Amino acid sequence: MPGTRRGQKGRPLPELSYREAVRDALSQAMRKDEDVFIMGEDIAEMGGSMGVTQGMLDEFGPERVRNTPISEIALVGTGIGAAMQGMRPVVEVMYEDFLTLAAEQLVNQAAKHRYMSGGQLKVPLTVRTQGGAGWSPGAQHAQQLEAWFVHIPGLKVLFPSTASDVRGLLWSAIYDDNPVILFEHRTLYGLKEEVPAELEPIPIGKARVHREGEDVTVVATGRLVHEALSAAAEAEKGGVSVEVVDPRTLQPLDEETIVESVKKTNRCVVAHEAVTRMGFGAEVAAVVQHQAFDWLDAPVERVGAKFTPIPFAPVMEEFVVPHADDVLEAIQQTVGR
Amino acid sequence: MPGTRRGQKGRPLPELSYREAVRDALSQAMRKDEDVFIMGEDIAEMGGSMGVTQGMLDEFGPERVRNTPISEIALVGTGIGAAMQGMRPVVEVMYEDFLTLAAEQLVNQAAKHRYMSGGQLKVPLTVRTQGGAGWSPGAQHAQQLEAWFVHIPGLKVLFPSTASDVRGLLWSAIYDDNPVILFEHRTLYGLKEEVPAELEPIPIGKARVHREGEDVTVVATGRLVHEALSAAAEAEKGGVSVEVVDPRTLQPLDEETIVESVKKTNRCVVAHEAVTRMGFGAEVAAVVQHQAFDWLDAPVERVGAKFTPIPFAPVMEEFVVPHADDVLEAIQQTVGR
Amino acid sequence: MAKVEKKGSASEEQLREFFREMLLIRRFEEKVEERFRAGELPGFLHVAIGQEACAVGVCRALEEGDIIASTHRAHGHTLAKGTHPNEIMAELYGKIEGCSHGYGGSMHLYDVERGNLGANAVVGGGLPSIVGAALAFKFRDEPRVGVAFFGDGATNIGTVHEALNLAQLWKVPAVFVCENNHWAESTPASQHVPITDLTKRAAAYGMEAMRIDGQDVEEVYQAAHAALDHAREGRGPVFLLLETYRLTGHYVGDPQVYRPKGEVEELRQTQDPVTKLRERLGLTDEEFEEADREARELVEASVEFAKNGTDPKPEDALKNVYA
């Protein structure tokens, strides 16, 4: 994968899967710091529904790897309370579809306690969740809702797309003094990447340029980063040079990196798996058209899911969510103007 | 107010406040149709926390004007169940901040039952809610969350800004076979407007042009429609002719009216009370820059709340949410390019 | 404990009918496991092997016009509510002949014509709708009852609490069937509920409750009958607690690393509702074989049906978003 780093003196770096990278960040933080603990449904003996926390119960015990009842709003709220006492809880919400159940505590409590108290409190809570389509889980286990939380002042929103990114960003989330929601994508867990031998925190608010290019900037998040990279490789064969930027953190957003890239390429495509309408791409398009108006040679193209719930049958699911060819089409569309 | 209609033969039309208009639509539907009933917290004897349903208990009795426990998720869910049996329930959620508590049922259930069943079901549910700043209710009673629901396929989202609009659109919502969320704004309840003598349904998906103009299009929703009209009047004094368009229904969105207007004026401002980031204006900006790219003489300007929770102290609250002068500034900004 | 008295004892003939149905569910779900392992079934599947008496006992007690809402563990309820195995299997294969026309999948089986308002993949998500449906029945003075299935794990979610409270407050004709299989995924009851008798949850609303052996289909049937009558007669909702066992993993493919060694084997010996009923009826091997053959044939045929079904067109995904 482009953008991975080489170790000093060429020594090979460890390679982790995305799943292992999440686990590694959690485990290192828990080893270092008594204040860090994790809770969530089935994260203990089972190791989480996606296997992320496997083995952690053995190492850290049931107090710090807490299995919970099915109580999303109370889980998040309990995390808030512990965080306000100075602990650094990491709550796992099994599917992001269930963030809808915890939305009150995320939006009205976690995001606002510091503000409403006039700065008396901090809420160093991390909420990890995952979701997405691609394996036919049906409409209630596949939607992407990250855009909702970008709209909420007081929250930070991360959506790392690779193993090294999730490792470094989850670390930063845990040690950030604000509530952070970190989105993972089900189809990324198996993807491997070389990671720094020592965990290096990645600053929240810094985009990653996965690939440089001259003709068009693709701003992509989550699974679509990888689809965008495939599309870019394909486009290159046709002589179109594509820059792929992954904001990684949606709030705060690294507008500068995105806008500078578009000022260079003069064209922009934005791609995510969530529904296009009112998706994160709308915000990116609004920002780019505003800040790079005089540089744009074509309208910003948006790639996202069609405006439907996620259907079950694989042929329909595949049709609804975007893939590399959709990104490629958007690239060609913008370049063709 | 511009855009109100005159009766035939010049006879004066009845004038209703926004509050009365909501009540009138509800009452007329309930008189006509046994399947329509309303439920919500404190809507019976008290007549609702905003007085919207005052008097309705007396006319329709406690079965059809149902006071409920504080149980937002069950209320909305109960409405869904009754709707799937062919009734046409109207659920009041007292403040839109509490939609966060009912989000699961709105997003995973109401919006998806028809789809997940492959078309076997209909969910003719209406959810009315209200909110907004302007009277210092504090951070948990003042945010605007309409953008969230625009992101959810299967839902319709309305945000009427005048008495005649809310009357005609609420009627259409009740008789729509899909789940509809209708946003009201606390500061609008007292505003009066002439309304048609007979209730005329307003089609969902049709914007209202409040004022025609040549130099810039302001797309505004909710309270900001009125702020935009003030700003337009002010701008006119400076020789700038402003067209004010209220989409009224955010999903489905009347893209055509908006885009045609911008193709005429070549400039666009979008204004709402919600936080700008990831607000509805992002979607409008994304659509406009895409569909009217070659017509735009300046970037789309966005006007919305600053990126903070709503503070309590009036001076700070006033500063955070946008007013006519913010719209005017945006108009001048775009015209100045 | 049960103030609502059980009633409507089942005839020998009925019990044999129940047996055939439970066996069909068992064979159907075993086939689902097999076809999943063979890589033929997409998505996320949960079987209710061990819980067949709950589905059959409750659904047989329903009357025409009664409705149900199910859970992520929906095959048994759906079969028991009368949907043909062909339509369910076709749904699992994502075909338009499926009971949700390929839009739903295992966790979203619907059959509205037969009163199945849908399985729900959000724990507790189906209960409020049943309260609302029952409210509609009450409004219209129809002698119908709404039945919601849910698990022990679901009793911890706020949705369920609010729905039960509302149902009792408004005395709607609803029956809440809690299938207590003592697990929520990998989480044993001891890690998710601080009480052992779940009827205490109903007491918090003053709701009538019954606690029943969910492995004995006759008991379930009688209790369900009584609960439904109670609700139908306008005497308020009932919380029907069925003590049952999950004889498999949480989902198909679950290695059950979390489960005490030997638990499943022992439960299969002592708590298999199919075996229990077979013994209760004193079925001869021949009688059993015949019933089994019948069930297997139906299941086999459903796989054939499903495989020969029609894939939706990709663009069909754009339909049914709005009415």
Added chain:
Amino acid sequence: MAKVEKKGSASEEQLREFFREMLLIRRFEEKVEERFRAGELPGFLHVAIGQEACAVGVCRALEEGDIIASTHRAHGHTLAKGTHPNEIMAELYGKIEGCSHGYGGSMHLYDVERGNLGANAVVGGGLPSIVGAALAFKFRDEPRVGVAFFGDGATNIGTVHEALNLAQLWKVPAVFVCENNHWAESTPASQHVPITDLTKRAAAYGMEAMRIDGQDVEEVYQAAHAALDHAREGRGPVFLLLETYRLTGHYVGDPQVYRPKGEVEELRQTQDPVTKLRERLGLTDEEFEEADREARELVEASVEFAKNGTDPKPEDALKNVYA
């Protein structure tokens, strides 16, 4: 009923102290009503006139390091937890000297230094945080207790159900104080809870519960003391039900059209906790007048303080969004 035995009876001296505090709360809130009517106070205000014994009885039983979370009806709790009236009044006037520096308002009074983790305008919204704080105390082996106040209406929301379940399951040191004033805004208990004894809610989690006369500050104090000890000693959380009365409207300005004629007048005669304590202590008119003068002076001074306070600068709104 109460398995947790009341303890720590209050001395005469303490009761006189309680009296002064209750009277201060009463006068403070009467002043709030007055200043609201005079158009001086922005926003949305709820007074707890009639519920002063709950606030004082509970908060006096707390120890250094214990914390509370309050509700939309927060002035009394906040005063009782030790915040100076000046800071509360300044907050109601939106001044930076206010206990939330003008960011919060009446429904969001905070005083973290004094263990007040904030009032909450979302019904039930504060309970999970108290569970989490109590969990932190447990983790750190600190002998501290978290206390959440909430109303009868709040017992119907899922958040509260989930929080109580979790608290009991994990046996965290928390006390849940339900102030049952028999109304949720305009909705009488009969229209929102299908039971009359709200300790049944606690029984659904196997949680210890006490049901106490919330108009008798001595009773409240003793019960709270016992509940706090129970929690502090690691024996699990306690549900402390205080039967109380709202002697005013739901919000300041509420015309109470929904309220049975004469109810408030009668309750003011029979259920005023301040009067009750005055009689219990056999205060002479002089003693009362002196305490009253003291309270009124403090309140008057708080208005002065608030009016002389500093308005935030508009741009201050941009601060405190992130740490």
